[in-house]
Amino acid sequence: MRVLLATAGSRGDVEPFFSLASALREAGHVVRVAAPEDPDAGRDVDVVSLGVSFAELGRAVADIGGMRAFREHIRPAMRTMLGRVVDEAVNWQPDVIVAHPKLLTVPVVAEHLGVPYLTVELTPVLTPTGEFPAAGVLNRSFGPAINRLSYRAAAVGERMFRADIRAARQRLGLSGTQNLAPPSGSLVAVSPTLLPRPADWPATAHLTGDWSRQPSPEGNLDTAVRDFAAGEAPYLYAGFGSMRGGDAATRAEAIVDGGRRAGLRVLLATGWGGLEPPQRCLGGDVLVVSSVPHDVVLPRAAVAIHHGGAGTVHAAARAGTPSVLVPFLADQPFWARLLHRSGLTGPPLDRDRLTADRVHAAIADAADRRPAVDRVAERMRAENGPATAAAVIARITASTGGS
Missing domain, CATH: 3.40.50.2000 (Glycogen Phosphorylase B;)
Incomplete structure (x- = not known):
């Protein structure tokens, strides 16, 4: 055929x-x-x-x-x-x-x-x-x-x-x-x-x-991403894919500061411009890249902050990674409502009102939901x-x- x-x-x-x-x-x-x-x-x-x-x-x-x-x-x-x-x-x-x-x-x-x-x-x-x-x-x-x-x-x-x-x-x-x-x-x-x-x-x-993404070939992985994901200290993944708009610098700084308050390193995927971290918030505990293979970084992440696109929602859930959703447009509010009603995430965050306090609180809430996320992940992997x-x-x- x-x-x-x-x-x-x-x-x-x-x-x-x-x-x-x-x-x-x-x-x-x-x-x-x-x-x-x-x-x-x-x-x-x-x-x-x-x-x-x-x-x-x-x-x-x-x-x-x-x-x-x-x-x-x-x-x-x-x-x-x-x-x-x-x-x-x-x-x-x-x-x-x-x-x-x-x-x-x-x-x-x-x-x-x-x-x-x-x-x-x-x-x-x-x-x-x-x-x-x-x-x-x-x-x-x-x-x-x-x-x-x-x-x-x-x-x-x-x-x-x-x-x-x-x-x-x-x-x-x-x-x-x-x-x-x-x-x-x-x-x-x-x-x-x-x-x-x-x-x-x-x-x-x-x-x-x-239709989950095929595993990334080991030889194609960026060395910095591979080494960061393999580190012993827990990390937060944040990425908004093809989304852009609003104050991308303030948004990125709130995520980095909120992650640090939670004791996490931060892996920041800038995508098409949804995140643009200012130099003042960078450091050895932050890795900034344009994009990452979800199948590599999500299973090892303590929490994922993302826009709630269908692909990322499924990838994070299958990986057993608790999510914090920051929807922008299109189907993303749909997934944010669905996952919140299912008890898999807390209330979605407003993309234009992110603060370090709100991000920190959302990370703590996501961590408490890990048992429910683990149960869903086990079913999805089948x-x-x-x-x-x-x-x-x-x-x-x-x-x-x-x-």
Whole structure:
């Protein structure tokens, strides 16, 4: 079976697809990944670029913001990716396409090729349920009816890029309706330990477990990070990934000072600019890097302070590392609420109101939650989301007449 995996976004949107690619290869399938061209996207699988760097896009959007950012940067980037994914699918002729929902032309090229496609939900945003609202749409539950309606927000993207979808149909010689054909299924890459399957989900929604990052090759590890993580004194990990905005220097200083008050060394990952520690707060007990492999640093960390993106939430929980969440946007408040209700974290901290006192108190609270986090970690380590997803893909492709 030839499987085209297509994704768009920052690191958290890309790395799970490489984990799935490895599982599909282990099951004997031929896999190609279409992904952004950021340097950290490459792995030992067949990869093609969709022609957009999300790191550069993120910096450009942050500098201007608003409708100008959409007009000058986001729309052109989307147009490039929506065209490239069509080209790659037509050229490679897969038996099935598994795609991030941002890639709105995948249903069009799947129709043209006569192959099934599946969508991927790295966080619950597409499959309606009355139990909770779509992540990133509403900040709390408003009851079953409103919760279900919130999932219609996903259709906004289709309307915003209707011209690109129409252009793809015309280029492929397809006539008739512009409405996107429904997928053969949805792969929800979320741990059932953290989010039990809603009772009202359809059978086409497959809660596979998250697609955790493959272990980092030992030879690729930064020596400073490896040595810091191997040190005897306990440390705090802090990182906000692709998030940026607000006073990144004050935020970083509060985390460093709060960690020191708790008797911890501090490993600070600056990411795309969410943390910018001033020189006055640095010292021998602080290591500042741009990014780190979570599978190496989280299992050894006493606590992790992070933005609450789906990937980091799952990585920390699986590692048995208590978290302090500082959500910025999108699905992050969803995960902050879920983990707080589950007793795995305390209340989330406001990214713009971090102080050393608040950070210190949150670290103490997180340490008290370690027994609950350990129980969750034990259950999550028994899950194999990529292998489960690979089996679902093979079953659906076979049932629809694919290879």
